[in-house]
Amino acid sequence: MKDFKCTCGQRVFFDNSECLNCGRLLRFDPERQDMVALIREADGVLVSASGERFHDCRNHIEYQSCNWVLPAGDRHRYCRSCRLNKIVPHLERPGNVRHWAKLESAKRHLMYTLMQLGLPVQGRHEAPKIGLQFAFLEDSRSNANVRESYVATGHAMGLITLNLAEADDAYRERIRQQLGEYYRTLLGHFRHESGHYYYDLLVRGTAWEQEVIEVFGNPHVDYQQALKSHYKQGGNPNWQGTHISAYACSHPLEDWAETWAHYLHMWDTLDTARAFGSAPVVATDSVDELVQSWVELTVVLNALNRSMGLPDAYPFVLTDSVIAKLRVIHRVIAAASQ
Ligand SMILES: [Zn+2]
Ligand SMILES: [Zn+2]
Ligand SMILES: [Zn+2]
8 A cells, every 4th residue: 555645744544534743634535545645625515735726525524434535516416436345233332332343444455456457346336247336244143233143254246245233343353263273354354355346246257257267176066065064073173285275175165265365465465565665566467476576575465564573473384385376366357457
């Protein structure tokens, strides 16, 4: 992610909504993919130093849960990110706005990376059959007033569902430990599920499908059965040589989604490191240079965390088999890039 600056020169961040140095309002303009410093005029319109005019997303006005803007004349009430929501949780319940806002923040981060990669990000209003949608739901495990007993995070036909409870740090950490996962974050969930979405959009039934099957395996293996046996048997104990995570072993489509999420982790973290002068600029068409640069960066990342007494920021190993999968994903993304 970029090293954003306010008009006054102050360093600002993607989620900021006000500059602590000069007091200007800060918003993200998805059209330019940049933060913009704004002053609110008497009629409520937000104006930049160069005279561009914007209006706030409805979710900022009602809940302060969004910092993206729309051009002043845009008829939409919601920004490009919030417009993709099909279902949001019951926001009158205490704590739900805070948890939902964390989901929205992670979703905007995902969208930023997808846009930077040049991937198509279309909602149902633009692409009725293949557009992307989100549903953020609760189940009775975290809210006794909800009838649904189990909401699983997942993707089906362009709809990405996340359980609101995942935004509760204590809940998410408990599940992470139960499942023996090394890494479980909201951004990771969004990136993983976007992998399933883009598999359907860019791979399934296309010229890529055969090559992807050769590297990841046959996606027609019974999905429910594969997941059931993964959880029953505790997964393949020898996954490290061939897969990026234990869960990636459960099914070829999960392997694709896990590796896709990993590619996005690498791409975005390297982009941030470069923006702050902490990683070299490498040829974007070369996976080998990307991987080399990434390995060097993660050695430093882990050393920094250990100095702070924290667990490794990057508890993964990239084997040749995983790099071969990353290479295919890199090529699929490059071909789809607009
Ligand atoms: Zn400022
Ligand atoms: Zn919004
Ligand atoms: Zn999945």
